Amino acid sequence: MTTTTTTTTTDNKILTSAIETYRHYAGQPTLSDIESCHQDSNDEILHLTPYFSTMDLVKLENLTYTRSFTYSLKTRQLLFTSNVTTINKNIVRRLVSPDGKYLALVTKEMKGEQELNYVQIWHDEHLIFGYEVSDSKISPHGKVLPKNDYASFFEWSPDSRRLIFTAEEKRKPFKSYFTAEKLDDLGESFSTYRENWGEQMETLETCVVCVFDVDTKQVKLIENHPKDLYFGQCTWTTNQDEVILVAFPLEPYRLGLIFCENRSSAFFKCNWRTNEWIQLTEFDKICRLFPRHLPKTDNQFVYLQSDINGAHKQCQRLILFNTQTKEEKILIDRVDNVKYSNVNTDPFTAEWDTQFKGLYLPLPHLCYSRDGRYLLLRSVSGSRNVIYIYDFTEQKMISLDSPLGVDTSMNGLAIFGHYVAVNIVDCRTPYRFYIYDLKTLNKTDKDNNGWHLIVQHEFKKEEKNQIVWNIDRFFPDNETIPVESIYVHTRDTQTKRPLMVLIHGGPNSVISLDYYVGVVAYIGLGFDLLIVNYRGSLGFGQASVDKLLGNISKTDVGDCHEAIQRCLKYTEPSRPVVLIGGSHAGVIIGRLIGEYPDEYAVAVLRNPVTDLLHVYATSDIPDWAIAQSTNAQFDFETGRNLFMDTALITYLIERSSIRLIDQVKTPVLLHLGKKDRRVPYSIGLRYYECLKAKKIPTKLYVYDSNHSLSEVPNASDIFVNTVLFISEHLDLPS
Structure with a gap:
């Protein structure tokens, strides 16, 4: 009786802690966009109206709002800050001229x-x-x-x-064949399929x-x-x-x-x-x-x-x-290949590499200076978001460096006149709203006088300073293409905290240095986070992207396993490891827990790719399965019907993580969206059924959602359910 009571009390503490921690961090506003920025005729005063976002965990919805700021360029002071103006969720479109x-x-x-x-x-x-x-x-x-x-x-x-x-x-409007007064009134049948x-x-x-x-x-x-x-x-x-x-x-x-x-x-x-x-x-x-x-x-x-x-x-x-x-x-x-000066580094002793590695992000809508000389470019350089300015007069590209140094990411929002609106972030800072004056761009003495801090949001100093991060970079297979990891953890921790490994989907994506609600909330609950950008991730040159074509479930799996081993060697080899990720991360995590069944404590999967043949047959992107698995091109005439190609079908099956289900011992939590068109719900459901049949500890949550599962009710529910599932299989601090 005492044991049951103690367990219940501990579970309730963990549940309460998960709810309150998520509520705290999800309630922090982030800077999402900018509506307008105008300067007065003397170019001394700026009037700015950015968009902010936060989560409303009472209504369980995203909340977008604007605030207006008046800033003196001459005195470098904020003169006025408006109150919050919320954006009605029934607004489909909103645009200022x-x-x-x-x-x-x-x-x-x-x-x-x-x-x-x-x-x-x-x-x-x-x-x-x-x-x-x-x-x-x-x-x-x-x-x-x-x-x-x-x-x-x-x-x-x-x-x-x-x-x-x-x-x-x-x-x-459709009318029934049997009730329309005129044939011309019928309209198109409601059951007609529309692509x-x-x-x-x-x-x-x-x-x-x-x-x-x-x-x-x-x-x-x-x-x-x-x-x-x-x-x-x-x-x-x-x-x-x-x-x-x-x-x-x-x-x-x-x-x-x-x-x-x-x-x-x-x-x-x-x-x-x-x-x-x-x-x-x-x-x-x-x-x-x-x-x-x-x-x-x-x-x-x-x-x-x-x-x-x-x-x-x-x-x-x-x-x-x-x-x-x-x-x-x-x-x-x-950029095809990126050359690094130091390819032999011990775990987590690497420094940020600032060289240009290519363009990967969309052009902003407001991307030109008023005189047409400058173009704002956003991109990724390794595991950081960066900004470049293209100068049409000089016909060259210029890196716009953060006034806070390389240990930050910069998100370029827009150009207004000759001012660039920028959001500078890191793992512990939701936003820093800066304006950069392009008139200072070509100065020979590179100081920070062109930067103007409008407003920033930070946690309390003692809370902020607890979160730190280190970068690791290594080069598998004696090649020149790196794997980069960010280890986010608490400063001077005295306890052996579980290591949660965050693996991105895509696979041609990247998790950059930024503020993520989940990351800081998990850290607040006693985890340390390892974010892995394996070969195939964006931000490392086209050669890195091409490296994964025809090599998924091999190259990416090996990269992630080695990144984890390096982190354990750097920290504490005996700490438990939790794997978490969605979409293509299902390929990687499914293989990791199948190939290394005794090394991973818990796996958490969201709409995972566990069966490549199933993805090819049912996804809205069958070309993805072919390109990533065999590096073959998709042809519209035959691409949907390659089932006579027994070599392809065999290869898809062999590289699928569900094939290793008999070797899995790790408890697995699944979150699936019933409306997922990218990795259809039935794929994860089959994986769940196979786990149950093998008596592997597993649990499934199903949401009336799509592939991203990003709606506030879903994201918040997933976070809490993840913590509870992990706590069933690991001893977590309450």
Whole structure:
């Protein structure tokens, strides 16, 4: 009886501690974007309005809000800080015009079982235009498409007189064959299958392109839209009647698009007044994304280029395109190999390597200085987010270094005039909002006078100083491609804390130095964290990305195992190790607990890839399984039907972690999303059933969600359930 009571008390303490720790760290605001930044006529005062995000664990939802700041450049003092203005969760789109005078809003509202969309245009404090999208007298379109980096846009023209956006095609409401008074009233059957762009993009089926004209107060549908194409990205030209658009083919069928920057695409130029469409490039072996037209130069825009097929994310080229001559010029080429000066380091004695390793992140929407000289570039360098400025006058790229040193990451938000808005973060700091003055960029004496700290959020000093981190870098197989790890832990700990190893999915992704709620919360509960960026991760050159093609479940598994062993050698070899990760991390973790059944205490998996054949047959990205497993290219004609290729099928089975299920001893916790299109729910469910059949300690939680499981109710539930499951199999401090 005493033992039961003690166990219950301990469990309750752990549960309470998990809830309160997560509540504390999840409630810390982070800086997510910036709405506007304007300076006065004397260039002495800045007016800034950034967006912040936090979790509301009462309503169980993400909360976005703005705050306005007035800052004196002359005295370097913050003059005014506004109160919080929350952003209504029913807002579909919100965008301030470049001159700051107009605000475009799209909101949604339920009326019975029907969702209505309302479009509003505000000028200062006046509502100057508004309509409901089903009003056929005003609206030529259906619902305005929600924000998506690949398949929708919502952009003011540079002169703030027009707004271009994508919306659903207007459809006749369906009426039953047996109740319609006229055959013309039938509309399309509700059971008709409509293709979409897969995972997290199911609502993006069709699109039309529309323009709202401030001068005429009218909404125009751009006609002659090629019906076999989907237009997903846009940039205005210097001619306010013309835009450049990115088109994706719809035939013969669609593959998943989110996080897949290797899809065939082409550029079109469109005159929205005359409905003229001109194709600028072919649908060839190139993926063209994120066009941004030069603000002061006619007929020229930059974009990011990568190859189709292969890895879903790659090292990209920055291209300058001339719309008259259709000539392309490489401004910044992809980096294939990165040379490191010191390839023989003991565990966790490495220093940050600051050399340029390529471009990997999208171009910001507001990426040009007002005079058009400078272009803001965001990227990853090893395990850090970094910023570069491209100087069109000097035709060179300049690294914008953090005023706080290399032990931070920098997220470039936007350029306003000649000021860059930057968020500087690290593992223990949710945000530091800085402004950088580009007028100081080319100074010979590199001081920090160009940097202006607007506002920052930090924990209490004693709490902040407890969290520290070290970097490890090693080179497996005597190659020049590194594996990089970040060890996040408490300072001068006296206890043998469990080591939690965080392995990213992708696999062509990266976990960079940043503030993560889960990381700091786990540390607060008594864990130390090891973040592993294995070969194949972004930020280490294209050779690293290519290294994993045809080598998953071998190279990545070996890299992670060696990274863990180095950390144990550096710290405490006998400490228990918990593996945690999702998606492609299922390949790695599933192999680790199968190949090393006595070395890992607990495994926690979210929507894991445990069966590569199942992924190939059912995922929205079958090309991923083929490329990563065999380094083969996907062909639309035969790519979905390669089951006659017995060598391929055999290889997919052999490299699947479910094949090692008989060797697993490690307790396994699974979190699955029922709406996951990327790694369908049935894959994890089969793995769970196999574990149960072998009497391996396991538990499964299922969420009405997609691949990311990122909604606040899910993320918070996953955190607490993870702590409870680990506590069942490890002795945790209560």
